Amino acid sequence: MHEVSLCRQLAAAVTRATGGRPVETVYLRVGELRQVVPEALEYAWTFVVRGTPLSGSVLELDHVPAVLVCDDCTVSTRLGPELGFRCPACGSARTHLTSGEEFVLTAVDVHDETPSGPSGPLGDDAQRGIPHGALSPS
Numbered sequence: 674m675h676e677v678s679l680c681r682q683l684a685a686a687v688t689r690a691t692g693g694r695p696v697e698t699v700y701l702r703v704g705e706l707r708q709v710v711p712e713a714l715e716y717a718w719t720f721v722v723r724g725t726p727l728s729g730s731v732l733e734l735d736h737v738p739a740v741l742v743c744d745d746c747t748v749s750t751r752l753g754p755e756l757g758f759r760c761p762a763c764g765s766a767r768t769h770l771t772s773g774e775e776f777v778l779t780a781v782d783v784h785d786e787t788p789s790g791p792s793g794p795l796g797d798d799a800q801r802g803i804p805h806g807a808l809s810p811s
């Protein structure tokens with residue numbers, strides 16, 4: 674499945690960028706020509722990151738339209754759903770894409786681990802294992 678392999682690459686990139694810290698939101702630029710189905714991508718993401726530090730994080734997709742530029746008359750056109758690669762202004766076939774093929778990690782929100790109390794550098798696992806209230810000195 675297309676989305677799963679994209680998510681695996683993405684998860685590896687995010688993990689490299691964050692060094693294994695818990696992640697809240699992953700921001701992506703996704704070009705139109707990638708033909709990614711957002712719902713499928715988000716579903717694949719929850720599945721791929723399960724049991725990793727990225728578990729529970731969400732994807733924020735920024736969709737990038739596909740833009741075709743003519744090499745002959747330099748007109749740039751938003752590529753329509755028919756995906757014609759000829760210049761609509763002069764009919765030239767000498768065109769190239771300036772955007773639309775992106776699949777880029779742009780930013781990551783890392784979970785803020787700074788504790789509000791004096792509890793110190795406890796990881797999530799440690800916090801889960803301690804009953805509520807056990808950390809208070811009373």
Ligand SMILES: [Zn+2]
Pocket residue numbers: 743744745746747748760761762763764765
């Ligand atoms: Zn043209």
